[in-house]
Amino acid sequence: MTGPLLTTKMFVPRPKAGTLVRARVSDLLDQGVSTKLTLVAAQAGFGKTTALANWVHQRCAPGLVAWLSLDSGDTDPATFWTYVVTALSATNPDIGSGVLPLLEGAGRPTPAMLTELLNRLAELEHDVVLVLDDYHLADGPDIAEAVTFLLTHLPPQAHLVLSTRTDPSLPLSRLRARGELVEIRAADLRFTNAEATSYLHGAGVDLDPPEAAILESRTEGWAAALQLAVLSLQDRTDVADFLADFAGDDRFIVDYLVEEVLSRQPRDVREFLLRTSILERLTGPLCDAVTGHTGGGDTLQQLERENLFVIPLDARRQWYRYHHLFADVLRAHAATDPAGTPLATLHLRASAWYDADERPVPAVRHALSAGDPARAAALMETAMPRLLRDRQEATIVRWVDAVPADVVSSRPALAMGFIAGLMAHNDVSSVPARLDELDALLARLAAARAAEPVVLVEDPTEVPRLPGKVQLYRAAYALVTEDLDGTQRHVALATAAAAPDDHPTRAGAWGLSGLAHWRLGDIEATHQCYSRCVEELLQAGHLSDVLGCTTTLADIRITQGRLSDATRTLQRTLALTTTTTTTTTTEAVPRGTADMHAGLAGVALERGQLDDAESHLRRAQELGEAAGMPQHASQVRVTMALARAARGDVNEALTLLEEAERLYVPDFKPDVRPVHATRARLLIGQGRLDEARAWAATHQLRPDDELTYVREHEHITLATLLLAESRGGQAQHLDELRPFLARLHAASDAGGRHGTLVEIAVLEACAALAAGDHQEAGDHLRLALRLSGPERFTRPFTDHAGDLPRLVQLLTPEEQQSAWVGTLLAACTPEVPPTAQARVRPPRQDLVDPLSQRELEVLRLLATDLSGPELARHLVVSLNTVRTHTRNVYGKLGVSGRRAAVSRARELNLLSRQDE
Structure with missing residues (x-):
């Protein structure tokens, strides 16, 4: 998120002196601790926050409650979850240390982040309660989806409490049916007759029983109305007349009572209340800036002492907020006060204060509220690079429609930032038109026509970089729309337009070019492009991006059968991380370091080196998922699954693959080895062919499909299934399998994918053996041996360990005696010493x-x-x-x-x- 966290949002409000203790409501909240969710839902003024704060202070053990007061600025998922995790860290620092790094650079919560959060909560040896006050202010599709995931998997010692004006977009019916929800509604929060009488007495207002009954009846136990009524009744002699006029619906009651309260305040206090009502949160210096006077902090403390709907947000009484209902009415009065300061002026003062305090998001919000889009645009432009770096595209997208088109058309850097935000947020429909408009603006700027409107740029050094960025995003748009020729055309234009020192643009262009080649199966060209991308990223100092690209470079070398090159690539990049830190903590390890170890584990598995693979996997686990890129959580589980399957524990491997598929995070890279296909291979190995057939049908895989590199892994899996079915007595499958494998062979050979070709050649050998064609089976085996031997490529043979001894018999005696054949036979028939068998005998x-x-x-x-x-x-x-x-x-x-x-x-x- 952008800017420092407002720590006061994470303080539990302290109950005011004289606050009525409502044991009945606290008992209901106690019941919620035994469930997943407690929902406190009622309109403004029913005392939700007060009831929760009293319950926390009176009935909850110190340090076990994480509190977060939400506001309208928390609709951005990255902001929301950063606050949530930070609040939970107050109960146990390990939560933040493990989860916050996963939020860095993520525009929305990833499955890996949420999983790590749940894992950390499950490790706690004590209960923890997370209270989200005013949840309705942050509720939205992205946040609701993630909160639903959190609730679904919440461990028994964790509890969520939501205070909200409206029912949240959560599966309440399901939770209710499972007994996992406690609901506290307006009817539960209304003051009873006895509570209202006690409250009035405690506030120094003693009414006759008939008068108290009238007041309770008119307010219907509504806490805000009772509090306002108390303020209006103090020192009043005409109680009967007041009660006679006190009638109407809720909104009338509040309007009436606030007017009564305001009219009885000194002029300076009334002015302070109206001017500061535009603020969501109040602190002395901010109030001084808005009102134009001094002493704002003292005034806030005075208002608190007088119970004027001011809620302190920290123990030091530095930050406050008005009760929401009170603030709503104050704003309505401020807007119609002829003698008051114009609201636009107040908002501009607030915007200036937030800007000076380096809080761009509220600064922009107040500038927009002031009706000053030009100022808002300038603030947005300044904040945009940091928002994009922190992956807060959702904030940028919200701004896109808030600024008039004519303002954007005079600010090319702002227009570029909007395009970047929309692309990153996958909201691409308006991108081509915006790029055309930006191109036209840059052309006018280059022509420097005096008659053209003034072009505004906050950072003049950004102007020369814009033409290259325009072409970069045209290339990205072309890639998204599968226009691969267009991608390459705009990549060439981007690199030609980018300045030599504009390393991020040049890196992005090479990366996009590599992705286009990758989709076509030209993996050597992909490797060359990604290598150039890495060079530019190193020049830019973007180490984590270098680590992310290295994973791709290593995967390509594995596909090409160049395992030694893959190892060198991973080790060379891993060495770069040691120049950054020598510690093992995730706070200091560059993101992507864990991916290097997972990659090295993958190479070791291809060579059948299980001990080495598990050693690297343990190191990746020690570093934690925070030290990996967004895809790490899924990929490391795939590699673990392959290691467990190699050890013979297929059921555990399948469990890991289920986790991997759930945690998969799509990105620009093609998913050339989908988790579901890897899972299908394990099912085939277990003889669960019905499930594997269902997989093939679900993904519409047939032997006569048009072959593409992107689906090559799936098609090889389908070939493995057909081979298994032919062994089960369905010989007809061999008739379609062998030409299918021949086509796969030709495609992988033409693409230089010799690692894949080893796998296909082994399958061809097995298929020919099943068909009784021993000459062809031997030829295919010889090819597989020749391609695999120099790099010790073992895994394709161990995947078909049952057939290898018979296949070897088809070789000449001299070939059978080769060291590589002996190594493979040993790998396919591991021996377990008798002493080891005795040790594992179950008790x-x-x-x-x-x-x-x-x-x-x-x-x-x-x-x-x-x-x-x-x-x-x-x-x-x-x-x-x-x-x-x-x-x-x-x-x-x-x-x-x-x-x-x-x-x-x-x-x-x-x-x-x-x-x-």
């Missing part, structure tokens, strides 16, 4: 549902001092997978916690001394 279990071997392993580790993340690293799985095993262990042992599980295991003799 006798007196359980109705015995623990699996993996669950026994988890149980033994639970008896150690290893934490949850350490257990995951030891087992080379995700933390979610560990939790799944742990829940299963608890369920089978009939316990609810780690200590109880270990104790029960001892009773059943499931643990040895060595285990503990």
